[in-house]
Amino acid sequence: MLKRLLPALLCAASLSLAAHADAANGVAEPIRVGMIEGMSGPFANAGEAVQRNLQLAIERINARGGVKLPDGKHPLQLTIFDNKQGVEESLLEFKHLTDQHIPFVVQGNSSAVALALVDAVNKQNAREPGNRVLFLNYSAVDPALTREQCSFWHFRFDADAEMRMNALTEVIKDDDRSKKIYLIGQDYSFGRQVAKAARAQLAAKRPDIVIVGDDLHPIGKVKDFSPYIAKIKASGADAVITGNWGNDLTLLVKAAREAGLNAKFYTFYGNGLGAPAAIGDAGVGRVRAVAEWHPNVGGGAQTSGSDLFYQSFRQRYPQAKDDYVHMRMHVMMAMLVSAIEKARSTDAAAVAKALEGASFHNGFHDASMRAADHQLIQPLYVSVMQKLGDGAIRFDNEGSGYGFKTERYLPAAATALPASCNMIRPAK
Structure with a gap:
């Protein structure tokens, strides 16, 4: 048991030391986003594509100064948890995520995993009100996630099936x-x-x-x-x-x-x-x-916002195999940051309320979060x-x-x- 717990304990200790070091050096503590996804196994290429999109979205946000909160600007930080595309592994990784008090979890490459995570998030938030988590879903498109199993703590940024x-x-x-x-x-x-x-x-x-x-x-x-x-x-x-x-x-x-x-x-x-x-x-x-x-x-305009967005992605990831861009993931991160800033907090409930009815506009893509079921339109x-x-x-x-x-x-x-x-x- 000690051998199994030791890596998690060491990780938690190192994170705590890093946070204290950042505070001592005047660097704002990062706002962490935990990604639970299959990074190994037969669907690792899909998980890697998600990571690239989220990482670039986060880099752009941080390049603008990060997330504005009452105590200053905070960088976003992506932490990856490999679930090997399994439900049980996802629940185990979710436990690791909550042990580290990460307020936001993102996942999408399996509706079966997403359904299990919704249940886990509901239970976690009821059990530990001081350690609540908001679930942002970028690809799991089972309609049940915004219908019979909809949750206040879950938002979907992809069109459902x-x-x-x-x-x-x-x-x-x-x-x-x-x-x-x-x-x-x-x-x-x-x-x-x-x-x-x-x-x-x-x-x-x-x-x-x-x-x-x-x-x-x-x-x-x-x-x-x-x-x-x-x-x-x-x-x-x-x-x-x-x-x-x-x-x-x-x-x-x-x-x-x-x-x-x-x-x-x-x-x-x-x-x-x-x-x-x-x-x-x-x-x-x-x-x-x-x-x-x-x-x-x-539409053929080389200076269009859409073309410039795509070309900036290809500049960041020039290898042909890395060319798979998901607009919804960039929308998700932008809307999350806006909601945190509106809520003036990373509290899951406050951010969820700020996301309800929120909209996104970038000149070539418009979207809005329907409050009734937390489905992006x-x-x-x-x-x-x-x-x-x-x-x-x-x-x-x-x-x-x-x-x-x-x-x-x-x-x-x-x-x-x-x-x-x-x-x-x-x-x-």
Whole structure:
């Protein structure tokens, strides 16, 4: 037991000494943000992409002087906890985070983890009012997180699965050539919600479409998707809908290319983490992705705010493999800082109240935090894969030679679905 506790005790001691040293030297104590994410295992590339985005957002905030509080300006500091993409590991890392009295936790690359963390945060905040935590979610899109399991202590900065699916099905609705659709996804809460949303929305918007297959596969376990692609080919599907992310998406589209599958792919995350390079020319005009932003939204103006934002990211992370930008993560950090400054405190309840109804504007992206369920409302783009050399786009993804062009833009008001959250608010 002592051997297991010793690293945590040493870490806590070193953090305490560092804080005292900073105070003695006149350096403001940092405001810490704990990131619980898979930094090892099959989805490590997704965790690393999150880290890059958050780190750059924090660097920009600190370059402006940090966070203004009544006692002065404080830098932001990111502390990473590797959960190996597991629920039990996430709860253990959350305990380490609260032991260090870190007031903000961020996570997103698993709805199963997010659902467990919401429960853990609720219990922690009820048990220790003096050590409360605010949970900021940048990617976990299970609708339950802002519906039946909504929490005052949780804010989501990504569109939920139904909102994303609504954008994709708006495109499918107008595609007369799509008649047979195959659903494939990861077998956990998010994957099941994607399939459910697809069935319901297609039935409402295109009742003539036939769902010819619906597969759920183990998350992060499949190394060869060729048997699944063979089933899709045999079904006669002309389009595939998938919420797969990380290596599960990359390997899926790679198998589709190798098998010569001539079908459109409607994806949640087909615009990065190796997917464009994996599918190559076969994806041009066929692979679509939905996101709150993409590098080619600037409309051709090289001095546009969007282009300058993207170019600054590439300057900070020049390696092609690091090119996966998430606007929502930068929005999240900016809105957190504004809320802390408005609350004049890092107290979780005060910051949560300041976030409710807050808005974000940077000249090319507008968003607002709905108070009723703590769901961020922002525009969505459905974009289609193009070849850089064809001149239709200015930027490719990850040096692949392929990028994405806007096919459908949904303003923020068009993305908002009705709220259905019975939120329990703290007494004070």
